Amino acid sequence: MLILDCPYCGVACDETELSPGGEAHLKRFGPDSSEEEFEGYLFVRENPNGVHFERWRHSYGCGKWFHAARCTMTLEVFGTYSAQTFEPPQALKDKISAKRPGWSWRDFA
Amino acid sequence: MADLATVSRLPASGMITLRGDLSGAKIKKAVKAACGQGIPVSGEILGDGARAVAWMSPDELLVMVPYGDVQAVIDAMNKALGGVHALVADVSDARGLFRVEGGSAHEVLARVCPVDLHAASFGVGQFRRTRLAQVAAAFWRHDTGFDVVCFLSVADYVDGVLGNAVTAPRVGALD
Known part of the structure; x- marks a missing residue:
């Protein structure tokens, strides 16, 4: 069972209070994009054994979307952060680097 | 009992x-x-x-x-x-309102909500929106227990869930 801290409420939310929102930091490619870009936006997803970034919604609480960084292997949660950002905060990336040296995820490392 | x-x-x-x-x-x-x-x-x-x-x-x-x-x-x-x-x-x-009172009122809610209800973690004057069994609800702690708010459309369900939860034996792990 996952327990994530909602960055808006500050409460420790049980997984059953949250709605999963899939992979984080996807860039939308619309009508003018190439077929490869559109396919990537629609279908191509990371499936890491380790550090992963996801979107979650605190649906039984404040109703806000947020981001979470966690490890898919150990279920360790590295941290949660605001949805209004294009990449994880540097402090969180440093924290992950300290625990998982050499990690990378899409363009982040 | x-x-x-x-x-x-x-x-x-x-x-x-x-x-x-x-x-x-x-x-x-x-x-x-x-x-x-x-x-x-x-x-x-x-x-x-x-x-x-x-x-x-x-x-x-x-x-x-x-x-x-x-x-x-x-x-x-x-x-x-x-x-x-x-x-x-x-x-x-649009709201149903319930009052859960008594020395073990926190145990009743702990049975149906994924919330840490130790007095040290959730004291008087604290308010939490959460899941109560299968529906959304909110509650706050006051001097004699908890007040629970839910949508009126599911108030009969919440009535049944709370009515069932109070009949459980006391555990005492949250004291």
Whole structure:
């Protein structure tokens, strides 16, 4: 069972209070994009054994979307952060680097 | 075996949803005029049973007033808000309200909500929106127990769930 801290409420939310929102930091490619870009936006997803970034919604609480960084292997949660950002905060990336040296995820490392 | 607590269904209370930028001076003024309180921080309820204001989300507050005063309070809030972009809505008749009282009231809610209800973690004056069995609910702790709010459409379900939860044997792990 996952327990994530909602960055808006500050409460420790049980997984059953949250709605999963899939992979984080996807860039939308619309009508003018190439077929490869559109396919990537629609279908191509990371499936890491380790550090992963996801979107979650605190649906039984404040109703806000947020981001979470966690490890898919150990279920360790590295941290949660605001949805209004294009990449994880540097402090969180440093924290992950300290625990998982050499990690990378899409363009982040 | 005695029940863990007593559950009673309360008559509808005056409830007003206020949405907007909570840092604004006019919103502060409107809340002050409605219930005499300031803006609560996250997870907090200010005031007593009759007039209170609770934090619902970063841009939403729940203002509680006596049922008969709702329209007058809404008019006063709209006046205080002036031209500020905000929403004031009467939700009194959309809510079911329950009171769980007794020494083990926290055990009743701990059975159906994924919330740490140790007195040290969730004390008097704290407010939490969460999941109660299969539906959304909110509750806060006061001196004699908890008040639980849910949508009126699922109030009969919540009545049944709480009524069942109070019959459980006491565990005592949360004391």
